[in-house]
Structures are given as structure tokens and as C-alpha cells.
Amino acid sequence: MTAAVHADGLVKRYSGMTQDAVSDLSFDIEPGAVIGLLGPNGAGKTTLTKMICGATVPTRGTLEVFGVDPAEPTGAAKRRIGAVHQNGPFDMMLPALDNLRITAAFKGLRWRDIRRQVDDLLAAFGLAGKTGQLAFTLSGGERRRFQVIRALLGDPPLLLLDEPSAGLDVSGRHQVWSLLHDLRRRQGTTILWTSHYVEELERNCRRVLVINHGRLVEFAAPRELAERFGGQVALVRPDRPRDTGELLAVLGRGGPQLRVSVGEGHVEVKGQGTRACLPALLTRAEALGIGIGAVEYRTPSLEDAFLTLVGAGHDG
């Protein structure tokens, strides 16, 4: 069966650079799947997205979209891709509607054939009254929603979404999520979804592709990643809230495998050795006169796993 996206030994090095932006990436994305793409800034996510949509050509390796090279000059693969790019590109001095018309023209779609789809999408996103506005006068969130509409024109079977929720408020994010789920259900659209909101990927994606320094780190279901790499999380509450600072100091001496932080009246301990190390640390705390009120073990999240996989100090 043909994969929606097939990458084998994919490498991209920009001219004048000494390091690969993407290095030896190999993966397959099955048709109809919603796949998250996660990595710290500069990990190569945008480069990978640009290669898949055919905007930039790999330096080495094989890349196919539904069995076709996306950079192939007839545009056979590109006709099956809708992309929302990170930097929100628009012809800023043109009205939003003209921007949509231009996309339709490039995709070889007749405006009168897609007019109904455009009207429905505009209504769904609450943008029906904004089509005459010049693109540069739209807010960031409005432009992002117009971008999503633009990517959906012609119902492409593969959607590449690079930060589709950036700049959107909570209701805007939910609008996008529900629309994408609806698309997947009705049309079996394959979605590659990049986001800095880790919980967004955890909630919406079947599997997550984690990359760092251009290399594949893991490709698995969010739950599996959380369980394998999220470590253990414990919330420790002192008897007296004023002891929280002292408790933090004691638990902080648990070694480099533990990450500790202060929450509302509690100390959060994360890391692979939490369950093993915690009893001894709590005994030490009690010996110092810090009463322990409660210890609560929590299910790790994808964010915990991400921090373990790429190292703390990065944003996702």
C-alpha cells in the first residue's frame, strides 16, 4: 500500500551551512492518519514540512507523497497537498478573497466550482464579513484562519499544518480542531500537524514524530511516548505550606535524574527515578522536621516525555 508520505534517508543541507537541517530521516505516514510533528526550535520541523510540500528540494534521500516526488515538475504531488505555513504568507496588499482566488487558480480549481466550499468555510470560521479586507489589515488570528481555508481548497488528501493554532484564541483553536477531525472522518484526509502546543498534539494525533537536530528521535503514539519517556511524576505536599521551599531544597538533592519544581502548596518531582528515590528523600525531609501531608503519583504527559527526549530547556 502506498504511504501518504514516505521518507527514506532524507537529508537537507542549505547552501553555505555546515550542518544538516534534516539528517537521515526515515518514516512512513499511513493514509488517513493524523500525525504530530514535535521538536524544539531549529529541530528541522519547518524544513521537513517545506520538503514534503515541494517548496524545497532534499539534498539526499527519497521523499514521496502518495508515491510521487513532491518536487516533480508536473506538480502531481503538490496538487494533493494543502499547506499552512508557519510565517503566515499572504499577498498583503490584496483583499483576503483575492488571496483565496489566487490559490484556487494555482491549484487549477474553477472558482465557481469551489464557491460553495469557500462560503461554507468562511461561515464556519466566522470570516464571511472579512473577505474584502486587505490581508495586512487582518489580525494574526484571522489571517491564520484564512490560511487554513486556503489550504483546504479543493479538499487535498494531505494537509501540512505548521503551527495552525498560532495566534488563535481558545475558541479559534477548537474551531480548527473540530474542522480537521470532521475532514478526517468524512474524507480520510492525512494530516501532518506541527505545533508548539504539546497538549494539542497529544489530544489530536494518532502518533507523534519527534525530531531534534534534524534527526528522528521517536515516532510513536502520544500515550506510548508518555509512558516510555515521561518518567514518573509525583506531587508532594508538606503539612505546612510554608515548608514548601525547604522541601524543594531537600528533594532537589535527589540527583540529576530528578526535576523538581514548586507548584501551589506542593513540590512536583519528575524523572525516571522518582518512585525509587522519593522514599529516602521524604525520610530525610521528615528528619529535618518537614512534615509530609500527601504524596500523589500522576500519569506522565507527552510534554514530560518531550522534555526527556530532547532535554529540558527547549520549548516544543
Add this chain to the structure above:
Amino acid sequence: MTADLAPPPPGATAPAPARPSPLRGDVAATMYREYLLLTRNRTNLLLAITPSAVYLLLFATSLSRLVGEVRYEGRPIGYPEFAVPALLLSSMLAAATTAGTSLFQERLGRMDVELWSYPLRRGSYVAGKLLVSTLLVLLQSLAALGVSLLVFTFRWPPSHWVAVLCGIAVASMAFNGLYLLLATFFQDFQRFSVTINVLAPTLLFASPSFYPAPQMAPVLRWLSWGNPVTYGIRCIRDGALFGFGAAWPWMLVLLGVAVVTCVLIGRSLMARAREI
């Protein structure tokens, strides 16, 4: 790492849409986009029409009456007949400014990644861009000529008219090419905007547009030798007054400028597309 492939959901493996022919496909789409970019921006249009309108009013009223006749190549001619090439060149430069600004704005809007995500071939993009922007410059120059004909009377033989029209076409290609090339050099919009808007009047006044070359100040006369507007003015003026025989050397120079600039723009746009 390879994932197991699940059965295909409906629609996910549907065949790709048929590829439209180039003339209905990416070339037509590029031309459509260029048309919108060049004509929907009212500010650019207003800026493009204003200088020519001011010059036309000046020629039609006080300046014509004040100057009366001018001697050009030993022949006395009316001032409107002498100055109408300047009006056409002013219109041409204003339209070329619009085209250059539009190219720069495309880069500001970071449209390159979006464009290359479409089924668009690099050659179609460059061809569509050059074709439509040249057409805009040509049409605006012809419009200026049409308005001049409403205001003034020129008694040129038909062969001279053909020479004038050919001169306008070649000059449109050359100046559009020069301004687009200029737009590819700049990175900073403010510098680009100041340069491109100051350039048109500077080029016009440093050429024998409003006054014969012998009456120009020495510095301006030297500058005029390297000024492409001088060749545009001479091409149209000599074509109107003396026909093809006198205009062809200027046409050749302009054609050379057009070819060289088109090649350089094409290479620059292609290189930029590869850098994404």
C-alpha cells in the same frame, strides 16, 4: 523507523487531479496573480498616474505657450511634439515603479514558500511575472499616448507612428526589466521605496526629455550619456519625427537592456526560489 500502514480511509488514495495545460495552469495562474497585484492596489495606481498627469497639464498649458518652438536636429518643432516622449517615459517609469514595488512586496509578504507549495514551475513564474509587468508598463504608456492625442495634434506619417509604437514597446520591456532588477537587489523596504521613487524624476531630468541636449548643463549632459531614459526618449522622439531609419540604433540599445535585465531577473528569481 517505519509505521505499520493502516487500511486506506475513503478518499485518501484517490487519484491526483488531472494536470491542466500550461496556458490554463501555472502560467495563467501566475499572470492572474500578477494582474491582481498590479491593478488592485489603488495607492500604487494613483502614484503611477499622478506624475504623468502633472506633466501633461504643464505641457498643455503654460510650458507650451512659454517655449513655443524648439530646434531638434536642425529642425523646428512645437514644444508638445518635442516633449511628448518625456510624458510617455514618465508614465513608463511610474508603471515600472509599480511593478518593482509589487515584486518587493511579494518578498515582504513572504509569499515564496506559499507559491512554491503550489504546482508552479519556476519558468512559468518568471515568464508570467515578466510578461504581465511588461504589459502593465506598455498599456500605461499607451494610455498616456492616447490622452496626449486628445490634448495635442501630431501630424506624423503612418510609418513614424509604427516606429513610435515599436519604440514604446521596446522601452517598456527595458524599463520594466531595470526596475524589477532593482527590486531584486534591495533587502530593506524603506531604502528600496526611497530609491525607486527618487529615481524616476532624477532619470527624467538627467536626460534630454524636457530640453534639447545642447541646452543641458554640462554635468547633466554627461550624466545623460549613461542614462537609459536618454535612449528611450531618443528612440520615441526620433521615431516620431524621422521614422525607423533614425530610431533603430536606440531601439537596439533598449532591446539589449531588455534582454540582459530579463536574463538577470530570471536568474535572480530562480536563485531565490532555490534558497527556500
